């Protein structure tokens with residue numbers, strides 16, 4: 213266990229302070245008379261302030277010994293000399309050392325009280341007009357408000373950065389707003405657990421049956437289930453889950469739900485035989501998606517005259533002869549406003565898309581290519597020989613700091629100029645993104661959606677791709693034939709076998725697919741390290757950077773957490789010239805491969821050509837280039853973008869030597885090493901194994917237990933997601 217110690221004293225001087233996240237380096241004069249270098253999140257800290265700190269001594273490679281703060285109890289300066297050094301430090305706008313001295317001489321230990329509560333008295337001092345007195349009071353009060361907000365959050369062990377977000381959203385009244393309704397912290401923008409918001413409410417004496425509590429719980433349940441993929445919840449389930457969360461009666465929840473419906477925060481509608489309750493934004497997205505798709509379908513393209521001849525010329529040009537289904541796909545793309553193209557690996561999707569692109573070009577259609585992730589877009593662009601972008605970029609995404617909401621420049625008012633949009637990796641597109649994309653299409657714009665419906669579902673809410681397919685309303689071409697070139701690959705053969713519920717061949721004479729039996733997770737992890745560190749680079753000529761270790765789970769010896777630890781130790785061990793920075797349980801080192809684990813629209817990046825932008829997205833992988841000696845920021849190289857992370861953004865990155873199969877969705881690697889050991893039942897499913905296998909382009913090594921491989925192959929249970937899109941497209945509402 214970590215050994216923590218305490219340190220008590222007065223701030224002597226501030227060496228560095230980041231106003232955005234509160235990261236501070238200061239000198240503390242302890243009560244024993246020692247000066248100790250201290251680092252941590254201590255926003256607005258100023259000389260003269262008293263602190264009782266908990267933390268531990270660390271040895272920094274550049275700065276030597278320093279005390280790293282975990283918790284802080286802070287008191288404003290009370291003694292005259294403390295107040296003087298606080299005010300002299302420039303902590304308050306409009307007060308310099310000379311004014312500070314005059315203030316303390318006149319008001320003594322009451323000085324701070326006078327500034328806050330009776331600033332008019334300051335005009336008794338020479339040179340202080342009433343305007344200046346008010347400015348001084350204003351500066352001090354807003355600092356105090358922020359401090360009180362921070363102290364309030366700190367009492368509930370909430371991250372200090374929340375104070376900055378709350379202040380941006382609610383200004384100087386943030387603490388009052390929060391005291392009135394602490395539940396606004398739960399879920400959504402601020403991402404706090406309901407139970408924590410509840411704890412705050414209880415401490416403030418808010419009654420358990422208050423309307424704001426029950427309503428917040430209903431919204432929290434809907435939000436939480438949307439994170440698990442559900443677009444709506446059946447009314448009964450929602451009421452039941454909320455009542456269990458609150459340990460209250462169902463009638464109370466029903467009342468809250470009705471109030472929320474009245475205010476249109478929740479929408480209730482009959483979907484088939486289910487009474488569905490939707491969060492407003494998801495309801496709007498689903499309705500919009502249905503209507504816009506119908507609009508695109510009704511603007512029947514049918515400009516198919518002479519298409520056969522054009523296809524013939526394209527075949528000649530590309531030196532290829534399309535299989536019947538591929539030909540049908542290219543033809544339908546010309547004739548239909550909306551087309552779905554589905555197929556597993558090696559079934560010729562990309563070849564068909566290339567044909568569609570060539571055909572659209574000849575038809576004079578302005579075509580754009582897009583995919584849900586950066587990696588998928590990059591690959592699509594390379595294979596199709598023209599630029600492809602992420603859907604977010606195509607739509608001109610922006611992020612509002614004050615509301616925490618994402619918005620898109622492109623939409624109904626300012627649609628894309630394109631005549632046709634082709635989207636790859638559709639299985640990863642969730643409902644909100646689909647609605648945003650549809651909003652940006654002009655009526656009459658063609659939409660071709662390509663993907664493999666057997667891949668794992670999108671991370672966000674919805675079943676968009678399979679709902680569209682199963683609605684039966686949209687022209688669909690399913691490519692089933694595996695092409696001969698692809699058929700030679702055991703990766704492709706085994707992927708199809710698994711998809712059909714047959715065990716993959718594990719007999720090791722297959723060129724690109726190998727199985728190493730390790731029944732014990734500890735040995736599995738050891739073998740994976742050996743493969744990545746020596747065997748694959750030395751014996752198979754695969755550079756370490758082109759190998760990705762995948763595993764179904766975070767937990768256990770062969771889960772991401774442990775694999776990352778042992779792979780880091782083997783591939784990027786501790787060295788005197790490589791700086792380190794720890795964050796919670798994680799240790800980052802210069803040279804480490806890392807991954808962004810959530811969307812952050814604030815991370816600033818720069819390209820070598822000087823282009824600057826913001827935003828890194830869930831699943832982006834990069835390498836730590838430099839850790840600042842103060843530990844306050846680090847830079848990460850993502851392909852060609854150098855991104856800077858501040859200390860409070862470190863919670864959003866993790867080591868990526870190993871990652872879960874879910875996180876690898878939409879990415880491809882030259883070589884995949886898959887850890888196949890037992891994990892939680894929800895993860896031992898066919899979709900996980902199938903997705904893992906199809907991530908490997910040239911080489912796949914499965915390390916583990918064939919029983920685990922068997923369990924995954926057999927279990928094709930897919931988690932049911934509540935969604936109404938298929939039903940709506942089938943005309944359910946009109947029935």
Ligand SMILES: Nc1ncnc2c1ncn2[C@@H]1O[C@H](COP(=O)(O)OP(=O)(O)OP(=O)(O)O)[C@@H](O)[C@H]1O
Nearest residue numbers: 533534535556557558559560561562563695697698
């Ligand atoms: N009509 C065709 N005639 C001959 N070969 C073809 C034809 N269509 C595709 N191929 C070949 O089959 C292989 C797989 O095709 P393609 O890359 O288009 O499939 P895919 O479905 O996009 O596969 P993946 O999802 O694995 O990338 C390629 O080598 C491609 O050249």
